[in-house]
Amino acid sequence: MTEPLADPSTDREALLVELVDESGRATGACSVAEAHRAPGILHRAFSVLLFDLRGHVLIQQRAAAKTRFPLQWANTCCGHPLPGQPVTEAAAIRLREEFGLAAELTEVGAFRYRAGDASTGRVEHEYDHVLIGTLGEHPPQPDPAEIAHWTLLSPANLRADLTESPGKYTPWLAQVLDLAEQATPS
Template sequence: MTEKLADPSTDRETLLVELVDESGVAIGACSVADAHRPPGTLHRAFSVLLFDSHGQVLLQQRAAVKTRFPLQWANTCCGHPLPGQSVVEAAAIRLGEEFGMTADLAEVGVFTYLAGDDTTGRVEYEYDHVLIGVVEDGPPRPDPAEIAHWAWIAPQQVRDDLVGNPGKYTPWLTQVLEIADQAHRR
């Protein structure tokens, strides 16, 4: 199964990702599909978390067709910059593709994680840049090929549910939420 954009001629699994070492230095490139085959290859990624004027965060339930962690709840959007592409630029593009939204995004931290998806057999091994933004415009316009459901939720409510229902969420959400919420409260 491959993850498709609205344009059926673009297969996201064939796009290139930037391979990195443990400190985030670029060391090469490979396809999205190759980077996510077991045991996983460390590559650059980004995770965006948007806040509203009340301090709530925008979460999405990933679409059933996602090749990694389908139907689990995650941060607003995530993805991979192309080799050499600015993380902020790539994140802004992906935010528009997934939610039909724009926001001034700021990078607020980075972490590395390794997680296998028992459902699809794929692996996430990512050097993940966390970006935040605040939105005050109209409601999101999600692409149903990308997002099954979405919700604005208070960060503490997400933390509480992560404790009681960890399998409902992507494995990277806890770290993204902590980095993003700490930066947002500064």
């Protein structure tokens, strides 16, 4: 069975996100745009990190048109489930929309963070579920409206560059990598 892709004409900023409390319990809903207006409203999100068979991670440089943290490097893909939508279902759909990929995803943890984007004035205040999977044989087919560039890096090289040049990366990537590495056997 295949998941339906989002209507490309959909204004992603008008979609609903699920608001949550500090423990991740649902408390309501609002639009993506409203949730990301300063000071930010805590809402459910997900971050996917795919590993290839050599253990390298697939990361993307977010497209220039992104409304938050454009042109910064991030995990394989991320997004928001609709209110009541299972996180793994939403993540699988987003992975297909952004990269044209399918993978079996496993949730390995969650964390909360708040980060302001000085370039856009928007704020991420998210209860972020981290999911990992294995990159299959099919090459990524990124949507240029979502992804400017992509690469595969060893976690050690990514960690070193995150330390050396943190401004190149989204503020959540280090925590996503931490949870993914804790769940991945060495």
